[in-house]
Amino acid sequence: MMKTNIKESEIQAMNKSFRILNERRKKLLDNSQTEKLKKQVKKIREYSINHLDDLKELAFKRLRDNGIEVIYASDANEALKAIYGIVKDEKYVAKSKSNTASEIGITDLFKEKGIKLIETDLGDRIVQFTTKKKSSHPIGPAAHLNIGDIAELLSKKFKKHVNEDPQEILNLVRQDVLEEIESCNVGITGANSLAAEDGSLVMVHNEGNISLVSMLNTHIIIVGIDKLVRTIEEAISVVKLETIYATGKTVPAYMNVISSPSKTADIEQILLNGMYGASRVVVVLLDNGRxxxxxxxxxxxxxxxxxxxxxxxxxxxxxxxxxxxxxxxxxxxxxxxxxxxxxxxxxxxxxxxxxxxxxxxxxxxxxxxxxxxxxxxxxxxxxxxLFKDKHRKTAQKIKRNGSPFS
Ligand code: SF4
Missing domain, CATH: 1.10.1060.10 (Alpha-helical ferredoxin)
Structure with a gap:
């Protein structure tokens, strides 16, 4: 068994949270509609992966036609370099939960460059206050922390006593994020799916934080090439299935579709960007081994x-x-x-x-x-x-005795 650093209390909290999730999903997973959706999404993913190069090319064209800047990053360093080029003059940048951003090591880059990265997702924000900064579930990163741990972390962070009260914790973090986000011009998110034919990105969330982050002046979206599908309809089917399996709900609280910068042509049909949302949208399309x-x-x-x-x-x-x-x-x-x-x-x-x-x-x-x-x-x-010594010894025993045992 591999060496583990996770604490017993973290395992207990995580197991409890998984039990609740399983209970919530049970009915939905046995449902014929879900079965139908599974088959449909399987076909969508098979097609996408078998036509990834074509979809990549098409996405480039359609996103650019829609006024979105596209940067292709073949690895994490290229992605970080491109992102830093955009944020280098900023002091604060807001971010939503994104496995792809974490994959390229965005937190380390911002730390190194002295730019404060404001995590807006509640779970991610709590995880940032822990020493190990580890997440235990892609959608619920703080699943391994119980309310006692969370209250203690926040008490330390805010230098005041925080009660083990979920509503008090929510209010405290919400207020803190809303104050910090006021200093940001740039927001970074991931995307759950990218529809090549439409040049649209689909993002799902429950907290509403992606809506906040994507409304800043510049919106950077980091997305792996494996998230490509053909159409917006396919993208929505994919995120719907993801939501069912990840949360036990049929739809998320929010589903944002971004297909261009914010724009208006209300004055003599003159097209202007940046009415209320981002005036600049940049997609970093990431390969990084895919x-x-x-x-x-x-x-x-x-x-x-x-x-x-x-x-x-x-x-x-x-x-x-x-x-x-x-x-x-x-x-x-x-x-x-x-x-x-x-x-x-x-x-x-x-x-x-x-x-x-x-x-x-x-x-x-x-x-x-x-x-x-x-x-x-x-x-x-x-x-x-690359194998363990005990594997070598077991292989020797099999060769010698015809059995893994002595
Ligand atoms: S994360 Fe979901 S889709 Fe991916 S391998 Fe696990 S169960 Fe399958």
Missing amino acids: SKALKDCPESLFCIGCGSCIVTCPIYNILGYDFGYNRYLGGRGVVFSRYLRNEQICYDSGLFTCTLCGQCTLDCPLEIHTNHLIQELRCESVNSG
Whole structure:
């Protein structure tokens, strides 16, 4: 078993939160409408991944036609360089929850450059106050923290006593974010889906923070090429399925569709940007290993990021955020880390920790065979000499005695 740093109290809080989520999802997951949607989204994702290059080209054209600037970043460094070019004169930048932003290490860049990154998502903001700054679920990053931990973190942060009262915590963080966001000109978000034909990005959220962040003067959207689909209708089907599996609700509180900067032609049909929303919208289209995954392991790109696979994973329920890579958690994160980073990171993320039980496939709306993908990566890892000494000893015993036992 891999070494773990997660505390027992964090595991307990996470398990409790997963139990509640499971209970809420139960009825919806057994529903024939959900089954229908699953089949539909599977086809959408298959088409998209099989036509990724064409969709990429089309998205470039349509986004630019719509007045959106598009920057293609082949890796994390290129993305960070492009983002820094836009924010370099800012003191404060607002951000919503984004696994892709976290993937490229945006927090470290801003820290290094002395720009304050204002996390607007409640869970993400709470996680930022912890020493490890680890998230335990893609949609509910603070699932591993109980109310006592949260109140203690906020008491330290705000240097005053915060009660274990959810409403008091919400009010406090809300006030703090709203005050800080007033100093921002630039907002950074991710996107849940990108419709190439329409040149539109779809973002879902429950807190309303993406609406706030995307209304700032400049809106930067970081999105992986794996989020591409053909049309806005397809994008909405994808995010609907993601919402069902991630939250147990059929629709999120908010669904923002961004297809151009804010504009008006109310004065003599003269087109002006930046009426109330962003006057400049920049999309950073990120590869960062996804093209390699497309070649070697296309199935890994079908993922819609719902986080369902970690909820019932027996290993994730013991190890939590220590099993997986960055914000890509559990076995799916282990697989993804091979392409986003390298073999060593994949090994360190828990390549040999998975039980290969296949529970994640049963719970995945796309039925991704993560256990098979992990098996293939294990072979590659062994061929590269990345395996544990106990594996070598067991292999020797099998060769010598025909059995793994002495
Ligand atoms: S692998 Fe499947 S269950 Fe896991 S996050 Fe992706 S789509 Fe959801």
